[in-house]
Amino acid sequence: MGLTGALYTGVSGLEANQTWLNVIGNNVANSNTTAFKSSLVQFAPQFYQTDTDGSAPSTDSGGTNPDQEGLGTTVASIEKNFTAGAIQATGQSTDMAIDGSGFFVVKGAGQLYTRDGNFTLNDANQLVTSAGDFVQGYGVDANGNVAPGALQNIVVPLGEKDVAKATENATVVGNLDSSGAVATGASILTSQDLVSISAPATAPSGTNLLTDLASASSPTTPAFTAGETITLAGNKGGRSLSPSTFTVTNTSTASDFQTFITQSMGIDTTVAPPSTTAPPGATMEAGTAPDSSHFVITGNTGTANAIEIPTLSLTASTGASPLTFADGTDAAGFTSNPTGESVHTSFQAYDSLGAPVLVDVTAVLQSKSSAGNTWQFYANSADNTAGGLNLGTGTLTFDNNGNLKSTMGTGITINRSGTGATTPLSINLNFSGMTELSGQQSTATVSTQDGFPAGTLDSFSVGTDGTITGAFSNGQTRTLGQVAVATFTNQEGLVDEGGNNYQASAGSGNAQIGAPTEFGAGAIRGSSLEQSNVDLSTEFTNMIVASTGFSANSKVITTADQLIQELLSSTSVA
Numbered sequence: 001m002g003l004t005g006a007l008y009t010g011v012s013g014l015e016a017n018q019t020w021l022n023v024i025g026n027n028v029a030n031s032n033t034t035a036f037k038s039s040l041v042q043f044a045p046q047f048y049q050t051d052t053d054g055s056a057p058s059t060d061s062g063g064t065n066p067d068q069e070g071l072g073t074t075v076a077s078i079e080k081n082f083t084a085g086a087i088q089a090t091g092q093s094t095d096m097a098i099d100g101s102g103f104f105v106v107k108g109a110g111q112l113y114t115r116d117g118n119f120t121l122n123d124a125n126q127l128v129t130s131a132g133d134f135v136q137g138y139g140v141d142a143n144g145n146v147a148p149g150a151l152q153n154i155v156v157p158l159g160e161k162d163v164a165k166a167t168e169n170a171t172v173v174g175n176l177d178s179s180g181a182v183a184t185g186a187s188i189l190t191s192q193d194l195v196s197i198s199a200p201a202t203a204p205s206g207t208n209l210l211t212d213l214a215s216a217s218s219p220t221t222p223a224f225t226a227g228e229t230i231t232l233a234g235n236k237g238g239r240s241l242s243p244s245t246f247t248v249t250n251t252s253t254a255s256d257f258q259t260f261i262t263q264s265m266g267i268d269t270t271v272a273p274p275s276t277t278a279p280p281g282a283t284m285e286a287g288t289a290p291d292s293s294h295f296v297i298t299g300n301t302g303t304a305n306a307i308e309i310p311t312l313s314l315t316a317s318t319g320a321s322p323l324t325f326a327d328g329t330d331a332a333g334f335t336s337n338p339t340g341e342s343v344h345t346s347f348q349a350y351d352s353l354g355a356p357v358l359v360d361v362t363a364v365l366q367s368k369s370s371a372g373n374t375w376q377f378y379a380n381s382a383d384n385t386a387g388g389l390n391l392g393t394g395t396l397t398f399d400n401n402g403n404l405k406s407t408m409g410t411g412i413t414i415n416r417s418g419t420g421a422t423t424p425l426s427i428n429l430n431f432s433g434m435t436e437l438s439g440q441q442s443t444a445t446v447s448t449q450d451g452f453p454a455g456t457l458d459s460f461s462v463g464t465d466g467t468i469t470g471a472f473s474n475g476q477t478r479t480l481g482q483v484a485v486a487t488f489t490n491q492e493g494l495v496d497e498g499g500n501n502y503q504a505s506a507g508s509g510n511a512q513i514g515a516p517t518e519f520g521a522g523a524i525r526g527s528s529l530e531q532s533n534v535d536l537s538t539e540f541t542n543m544i545v546a547s548t549g550f551s552a553n554s555k556v557i558t559t560a561d562q563l564i565q566e567l568l569s570s571t572s573v574a
Contacts, residue, residue, distance in 0.1 A: 006556060006557075006559075006560035007557055007560045007561070008071070008072060009071060009072040009556065011072070012046060012072025012073050012553075013072060013073055013549060013550075013553030014557070015075075016043055016073045016074060016075050016549075017547075017550040017553065019041060019075050019078075020041045020546040020549075021547065023040075023078060024539050024542050024543050024546060026039065027039060027534045028534065028536065028539050028543075030532055030534060031532050031539075032531075032532060033500070034116045034118050034500070034529050034530065034532070035085060035114070035115035035116040035117065035500060035529070035531075036085075036500065036532040036533070036534065037080050037082055037083075037115070037532075037533060038080075038532070038533055038534045038535075038539075039078050039079065039080055039081065040078070040080075041078050043073050043075060043076060044073070044074055044076035045071075045072075045074075046071040046073060046074050049071060052064070052067045053066050054066040079492055080491075080492055081533060082101075082492065084099070084100065085530045085533040086531045087099060087525050087528050087529070087530055088530075089528050090527055090528060091527055092527055093459060093460055093526065093527055094119045094120055094121060095117055095119065095526070095528060095529050096117035096119065096462055096483065096524055096525065096526055096528070096529075097117050097524070097525045098115060098117070098485065098521070098522045098523075098524060098525075098530065099522045099523045099524070099525050100521065100522015100523060101487055101491070101520055101522050102485040102486060102487050102522050103115055103486045103488075103491075103511075104116075104135060104136075104483065104484075104485065104486075105135075105151060105484045105486050106129050106134060106136060106501070107133060107136055107153070108131070108134070110503075111136075112133065112501040112502065113486050113494065113501065113502045113503070113504070113511065114129065114500050114502065115500065115530055116129065116130075116529075116530075117529055117530065118529055119135055121158065124155070125155050125156055125158055125159075127153075127154040127155070127156060131499050131501075134153040134154075135153070135154050135483065136151040136152065136153065136484050137151065137152070137154040137466065137468075137482050137483045137484045138151070138152070138481060138482045138515075139152055139481055140480065140481060144478050145479070146479060146481070146482045146515075148514075151513070154483065155480070155481070156457075156460050156468060156480055157457055157470075158457050158458070158459075159457060160456070160457045161455070162455045162456070162476060162478065164350060164351075164354025164451075164452060164453050165350065165354075165450070165451050165452050166350060166351050166352040166421070166422065166451050167349035167350050167351075167357070167425070167427050167449050167450060168426070168427065168450055168451070169427065169428050169430060169448075169449065170349065170359070170428070170429055170446050170448070170450075171432075171433055171446065171447050171448045171449070172345070172361065172430065172431050172433065172434060172445070173433035173434060173444075173446075173447045174343070174345075174433075174434055174442070174443040174444035174445055175434070175435045175436065175441075175442065175443055176343065176363060176365070176396075176398075176434065176435070176436045176442050176444070177436075177437075177438065177439070177442045178368075178373055178398070178436045178437065178438045179439055180340065180365050180442065181339065181340045181341055181365070182340055182341075182365050182367060183301040183302045183303075183338060183340030183341065183342060183364045183365055184301065184336070184338070184339050184340055185336035185338045185339055185340075186273060186280065186299045186300060186301050186305070187297075187305070187308070187327075187337055187338055188278075188297070188327065188336065189296070189307065189308070189309055189325040189326065189327065189328060190294050190296050190297075190325065190326065190328025191294045191295040191296075191324065191325050192215055192216070193215070193216035193217075193288060193289040193292035193294050194213045194214065194215060194223065194287065194292060194293055194294055194295075195214055195216050195219050195289075195292050195293075196208055196212050196213065196214075197212050197214050197222060198212060201219050201291055202291050203287065203292050203293045204254060204284070205254065205284060205293065206253060206254045206255035206258065206284055207253055207255065208253065209250070209251070209252065209253055210223075210224040210248055210252045210253065210256070211224055211225065211248065211250065211252070213254065216287065216289040223322045223323065224252075225318055226249055227247075227249075228247075228248050228317045229245050229247050229248075229316070229317040230245065230246045230247075230248065230257075230317075230322065231244070231245050231315050231316075231317075232244050232245075232246070232261065232313065232314050234264065234307060234310075234313055234314075235307065235309075235310065235313075236265065236266060236305065236306070236308075236380075237303065237304040237306055237342075237362065238306070239360075241265065241266065241382065244260070244263070244264035244388070246260040254284060254295075257295075258281070258283065258295065259282070260388075261282040261295070262280075262281040262282045262297075263389060263390065264389065265297065265307050266378075266380035266388065266389030266390050267298075267299055267390065268280060268392070268393045269281040270393065271300055271376065271378075271393055273301070278296060278298045279298065280298050280299060280300050282295055282296070282297045283295070283296050283298070284296070295323065295325075297309070297325065299338065300338075300378060301338050301340065301364055301366075301376075302338050302340060302341075302342035302362060302363075302364030303338050303339060303342050304342035304343060304344040304362045304364065305338055305378065306338050309325040311324065340364065340365055341364070341365040341442060342362060342364040342365065343362070343363050343442035343443065344360065344362045344363075344444075345360075345361050345446060346361065347359055347361075347446035347449055348449075349414075349425070349449055349451050350453055351414075351416050351419065351421035351422065351451075352416075352421045352422040353419070353420055353421040353454075354452070354453030354454040354474075355383075355421060355453070356453065357383040357414055357416075357425060358381060358382060358383055359379060359380070359412070359414070359427070360379065360380040360381065361377055361378070361379050361429065361444065362377065362378045363375045363377045363396065363442075364376045364377070372398045372399045372405060373397070373398050373436060374398075375396045375397075375398075375436075376393060376395055377394050377395070377396060377429075377431075378392075379392055379394075379412045381414050383414065384415050385415045385416055385417050385418050385419060386417055391412045391413065392412050393409060394407065394408050394409025394410050394429075395407065395409065396434065398436040402436040402437045402438075403436075404431060404435070404436075410428060410429045410430070410431065411427070411428050411429075412426070412427050413425065413426050413427075414426075414427070427449075433447065452474050452475065453474050454474065455472035455473040455474025455475070455476055456472060456473045457470045457471070457472055458472065458473050460480060461526055461527070462483065463526070464517070464524055464525070465482070465515055465516050465523070465524070466482045466483035466484070466485065466515055466516040466524045467479055467482050468480040468481045468483065482515060483516065484513050485513070485514065485516045485518075485521040485522075485524075486511040486513045487512050487519045487520055488504070488508045488511060488512070489509035490507060490508050491508060492507075493506075493507025493508035493509070494508045
């Protein structure tokens, strides 16, 4: 081959090592690039020139090996090193990293693949790469379930309003003390004696006009005036009730006012009273003064149902209080405050517009028997827009082991007319979590209710399976979509398009696209980024080897050139 061949051999070494240095330089330059994958250079010898062929062994010779001179080196391949980089937490909810194999699917002018999860949200709340390509994934159906199939741009609608949901079910849990006393008696409140203003003064009844009533102590002064508004804010079980109002008209009767009081105090008139008391609710009975009557209000049984109308809790818009109520006696001469085991709880439900609706539930030990005990429960709500506080009543029956055996009347309805919400609001009270064990204080609380108000999407997170979950200001969460991940039979066959993007090729095979952890893909790490997999210590070592190789090959060229010059000088002298 001669000295000229040595020149070309040296040149091939220069070119190969120069390529290696270029690759090393690119690796080092991207040592801090998110999810960058370093490249590896592989060398291979060029063609060999055969001076003599080898010979086989014979009886006269042991055989010879071929004599070959190499023609230098060449770069056999530059391969991507897809070893995973370290995962670094960033705290940014839009950042993602793939822990394992796979690539994010992005779409710009065409479909590309990347390991770089440094994503942001554009002004349309679409998840995009730093270059503006759309991150691809799957949407959700009307029920919030991921709908795999066609890929689409992922949208995270921060600031979007979530539709309110009306409460349908509420679960009551706790324990009712079976050793408590059976409820007896009821609150009885009486007003001052009233007479009719019409001469001669007579004992009024429910049919009398309110404007015809006067206190027996001032028989000519009307207790009520047409046009005035009466406000009642009583107490029940030691709790302050929401104020209720009644407007007196020229046609308002005493019966109308009785209904107002019954509804405002949340008294259930359908429950049978103890045999010695009047039926629950407001009635008119004979007064103590001659030819007079007075209002009598009888509550429901149970200490949690005890009612009071303190001084100044019944007021008129004209300034004067039309009536005063105090503990009194009914027509049968019975005076008793409620006694016995009872418990009260309340919870906040929501109507179809997301408006809060407060519901009170009171349970009272009604009876005991060898087959088990029965409790009466009462439901009230100040947000019932028609018919007063009372929502209804039901029973809970327990067996001898303190387990709930049966229930009645657990469905309650709340009138929401005039609010714009769907009416009525129907709620099922689930008491299956209640027990009745002896010697433990009666407790009751609503552990869950399935309604919620409207809320705003405040934040989101990405799960290991790529599911994007939004968190709303009303405490609700909802699935917003799912990130797609692509895997390849030969990922080293991908074409690097720059900008941390890859394109499929014949060598890589077609992409298999699915959810993270499918088709051998890794899991998603939210609020994290994959770091570059460049090992600087290895690159610096390679740099030394490559530069040494480059210098050595240049020395080959220099030496060959000197020998050629020397040969030419010798020829010239000759």
